[in-house]
Amino acid sequence: MTDVLLRGGLPWGLGAPADILVRDGLIHQVGAGVDAPGARSVDVSGQLVLPGLVEAHCHLDKTLYGGPWVPHSAGDTLAGRIGNDLARRAELGVPSAARVRALLERMSAAGTTHVRTHTDIDPLVGLRGVEAVREAAAGCPVDVRQVAFPQHGVLTDPGTAELLEEALKSGVEAVGGLDPAGVDRDPVRHLDLVFGLAERYGAHLDLHLHDGGSLGGWELELIIERTKALG
Template identity: 40%
Template sequence: MQTHGAAPVPAQLLVRDALLADRNGPVDLLVGDGRFTRVGPLDAREVATARAQGARVVEAAGRLVVPPFVDAHMHLDSALTLDPADPNRSGTLGEGIAVWSRRRARLTGKQILANAREVLRWMVAAGTLHVRCHVDVSPGAPDALSALLELRDEARGVCDVQLVAFPQDGLYREPGQREALRAAMARGCDAVGGIPHHEPTPAQGEAHVRDVFDIAQEFDADVDAHCDETDDPGSRFAVSMAREAAERGWQGRVVLGHCTAMAAYDAALLGEVAARLADSGVGVVANPMVNAVLQGRNDAAPVRRGMAPIAALREAGVTVALGQDSVLDAWLPLGVGDMLAVAQFGALFGHLTGHQQLAGMLDLVTGSGARLLRLDDRYGIAEGRPADFVLLDARDPIEALRLLPARLHVFRHGHEIARSSPARARLTGPFAPGEVVFGRDR
């Protein structure tokens, strides 16, 4: 029971007979000093030693253990701000922005913090321990950044919150926008956001892209921009972002959110853009729930789906992850922050229902998200890495996607931080009475 040749570490936790998505057959997980010290079958002597050292024993009993879920695109500052008296009646992105502009004018930092904290609690309970949160830092916005900086500190050690300075109103519509973006980075944001397609003219959109990279270079920060969030196939700022990433040496440090215009590209254009993104090391985050709500609103039949083409992007070598984006706000009147539910919806909405495609959806809310957030060796079920993981009441990734099962245990650094009870039902009438089990072969 050692880690990388180090002295023996006393066992802290032992998970027995777990299944992992990338391994055949059950394994045991041994944890010491908050890290995985063994990932693999243990013999009887090793199990006895762990028990003698006082390790807590969790019986997985053939259930699936996954690394923590990663929400690669979230807006916690707008969470729980849905106002039935002032809804987004058209369901469009534009009206959502207008509704949010009115709503944010009535919010206080205290309200934003309370709302964001509550939704983050939901997310942790569902096994999400890494989230990248876009914060509206426009001069007309309330001081959401102070609230989210406080929440980031509160959650430290339980859930890692990365903050993106997001210029919701653009950089050229009103004076002071670029300065506000710089000021937000100086206050401690982790990444520079952007929204080039929202500028009044294409030329200003191109200037917006350059400004974002100028600020990123100034602060040596990653870039995570809303990009081409429109149904217009002429919106191609993803190409501009890829060009800047390559020219400035920012490969692997740029993420583009939404990219819904790609759903309207023809096959040749999509192939060209996807290749540019892959060559420049630019990742994409699709947000299937909010994309389904906002896109195609002005289409006559047939109505476009309007989600970034996940399969084509991945085939081209682009790293793609998923985000919840919104919970009960001007853009999405639903949501609970459950990334398995986001993956399930993304599979259905994106026609990703072949066996291998379904099995691969789990990676979009775990490993791929971790790569885009550059978590590196701080993430994953491997010896020597932090013992962060979720035990699901499911036997394999596809069953997890189908059932959206209970998160039986959520662990961070080997300590349990959340638990749920298995969902059970019982028929009590004359037809086949007894317990109902929704899993197969149980």
């Protein structure tokens, strides 16, 4: 890969103009008057140079990017939106590795370098979403990390817990959880299950909690207790 030398930019947080040498797609050197024979020089004088952007929450496996326009058809509630996703998944051709790749390329062009994506896991889709995202991310300049995400519940959707474990065995980096009370109706069992999987496979844990009020507060206490217990 050709070295690229960005001349005279304003790197974020540095406070003064500097040259930035990029080698093999990574920042190699930052400073004044960088000497890089053979590098392609680009004058960025006076322009702000930012580190790569991080997309910490998206659902690449469900993207419709690059396809025909699809009007909104879900209801106003969380349950309605989740149910609509499930009902229309096959009709809309989700997941699609080609659309995931197209979106990743667009994100990369806009400066995104890291993505955490929450990939649906359930008995109907199995691990097809995981495989589609993995295929699309292969060779892509964006670093993609997946969360095995039980969008339709764990306890209320038999077979999902086993699929979450299969996803982690296959190399997925994190396991997710969703509204232990509002969706699964059993916060203790839900949290014990996903925390147990995270501990067993050394995975990250990414919980989505929409339950509000005193119920949500109690669930936060349960999450804190388990987090402290696992160090």
